[in-house]
Amino acid sequence: MSQATLLSGARELGQLIARSKALCLDCRRLVAQSRVLIGSSRRHLNPHWALAGASDDAVREAVRDGLESGELFPVDGNGFGARGTRRLCSVCDTLVLPTDMEIWITEPRPARAHAVCYAVWLDESKVWRESRTKLARSQKG
Ligand SMILES: [Zn+2]
Numbered sequence: 001m002s003q004a005t006l007l008s009g010a011r012e013l014g015q016l017i018a019r020s021k022a023l024c025l026d027c028r029r030l031v032a033q034s035r036v037l038i039g040s041s042r043r044h045l046n047p048h049w050a051l052a053g054a055s056d057d058a059v060r061e062a063v064r065d066g067l068e069s070g071e072l073f074p075v076d077g078n079g080f081g082a083r084g085t086r087r088l089c090s091v092c093d094t095l096v097l098p099t100d101m102e103i104w105i106t107e108p109r110p111a112r113a114h115a116v117c118y119a120v121w122l123d124e125s126k127v128w129r130e131s132r133t134k135l136a137r138s139q140k141g
Contacts, residue, residue: 056116056120058092059091059092059116059117059120060120060123060124062091062092063091063117063120063121063124063125064124064128066090066091067124067125067128072090072091072111072121073108073109073111074125074128074129075105075118075121075122075125076122076125077122078105078107079103079104079105079113079118080103080104080105080106081101081102081103081104081115082101082102082104083098083100083101083102084096084097084098084099084100084101084102084114085098085102085112086098087102087112088112089112089113089114089117090111090112090113090117091113091114091117091118091120091121092113092114092117094114096112096113096114100114100115101114101115102114102115103115103118
């Protein structure tokens with residue numbers, strides 16, 4: 001093997017190594033981008049992963065309507081927390097996925113809710129009970 005062939009081979013090897021390093025960096029950048037896209041896609045598919053804001057208002061309104069119509073009952077905090085079981089949330093009517101925390105209520109009747117929905121349900125139940133108490137007092141006196 002001549003010295004020219006050896007030099008040419010070494011140069012090709014150096015170029016291959018440099019190209020491999022560049023491709024490896026590109027790959028790492030793409031993996032990082034994919035993670036960001038997967039995260040935002042999950043939040044888009046499941047609004048309960050979104051940051052608090054407008055969706056909380058929609059849940060709050062659904063709870064108020066449910067309490068007024070009797071579709072929902074007032075809760076007092078005695079639910080069990082567990083991983084979601086792919087059953088419908090009593091508040092928002094979407095599935096509670098295994099990636100979500102599910103609150104399971106047995107009394108006065110069985111119900112399930114996303115932890116986020118349950119927090120609003122609990123909050124609105126307190127307001128609902130207080131308004132009933134005030135209404136009862138005003139009717140007496
Ligand atoms: Zn829900």
